[in-house]
Structures are given as C-alpha cells and as structure tokens.
Amino acid sequence: MRKGEAKALYKSDLSDHAVNIKKSMRKGSDTISFTKTKSSERIVRLDSKTYALITPLKATEGLYLFGDEEPLSNTTIQRIFDKGIKESGVKSIRIHDLRHSHATNLINAGANIVAVSKRLGHSDISITLRVYTHLMKRSEDELIAILEK
Structure with missing residues (x-):
C-alpha cells in the first residue's frame, strides 16, 4: 500500500x-x-x-x-x-521501498502477476510489468532449465 x-x-x-x-x-x-x-x-x-x-x-x-x-x-x-x-x-531505505520489496518478494515466490498488480492497486498490469520486469529475467533462465530436462 x-x-x-x-x-x-x-x-x-x-x-x-x-x-x-x-x-x-x-x-x-x-x-x-x-x-x-x-x-x-x-x-x-x-x-x-x-x-x-x-x-x-x-x-x-x-x-x-x-x-x-x-x-x-x-x-x-x-x-x-x-x-x-x-x-x-x-541498510537505509525509503518507506516506499517496502512496497517495492513486498511486490518483489511475491513475484519471486511465484505469485500470479495479475494478483500482485491488483494488490498494489495498479490501474493496468502493464504498470506492474514495466516496474518489475527485471525480476522476470531470472524466470526465463528457469524456463530454459525446465525445457532442457
């Protein structure tokens, strides 16, 4: 929030x-x-x-x-x-960083991005994707590992 x-x-x-x-x-x-x-x-x-x-x-x-x-x-x-x-x-952080960390932790734990976006109160999922896309890159490596099995 x-x-x-x-x-x-x-x-x-x-x-x-x-x-x-x-x-x-x-x-x-x-x-x-x-x-x-x-x-x-x-x-x-x-x-x-x-x-x-x-x-x-x-x-x-x-x-x-x-x-x-x-x-x-x-x-x-x-x-x-x-x-x-x-x-x-x-380490010194801003209050708003708590909101960012909350979303980051949810996404890294595999939470549905649409649910995270709604929880954050974003007007459109594209906002959530734009802000948190860097977290998805690690997921791409995980997808390749699955495909390699």
Whole structure:
C-alpha cells in the first residue's frame, strides 16, 4: 500500500484480516481524497502476523488507525521508520521501498502477476510489468532449465 493510503486508514477500514483502501492523502497534503485511480480502491488481505501487529491499534483512541483524531504527520512517520530501520540493522531505505520489496518478494515466490498488480492497486498490469520486469529475467533462465530436462 502507498504511504498516503496507510495514513488515510480509519480504524473501521481494518476488519477480518484485511484493510479496505478507498481513500488517500496526497503528498504534501493532510486532506483526504479519493484514491489515485478507481483501481486503487481495493481490499488488501493481511497475513496473520501483520494483522496481529496492527489489530491492537483499533483499541486506541481516535479515528485513524495510524494516529488519533489526526493522522500521523510525515515527520513522525519518518522518525518511527528511521528508528525501526536502525534497530533492525537494515541498510537505509525509503518507506516506499517496502512496497517495492513486498511486490518483489511475491513475484519471486511465484505469485500470479495479475494478483500482485491488483494488490498494489495498479490501474493496468502493464504498470506492474514495466516496474518489475527485471525480476522476470531470472524466470526465463528457469524456463530454459525446465525445457532442457
């Protein structure tokens, strides 16, 4: 999910191991608007570990899943993210890199590219293919290995 989509999540958008993405906060604005495109509106299912981590946030005060009566500011999000990165020992990355890594891991694990594209909220599979084609090249070698058997 995009950072603006996460910032705009209300507690009511989290239910039954999924988040309902139907709004976003544009970069540089704290105003909620519709998602980037109609296809960006989606329900994203969560794995059990992620769901268990964020479910307690529903019990806190306020409207927003990540915040209270107001969403977390970009500065606060970045500070929390930087602290987590430092504690984990991971090299410095951007928040958006998490989205890219998520898609990359799914594709490398053999996930259906159409399903990944829908999960990312891309308006067209060609966007997903253009961004992640470099991952498919390794798959070509695997195809040849299968044909050689």
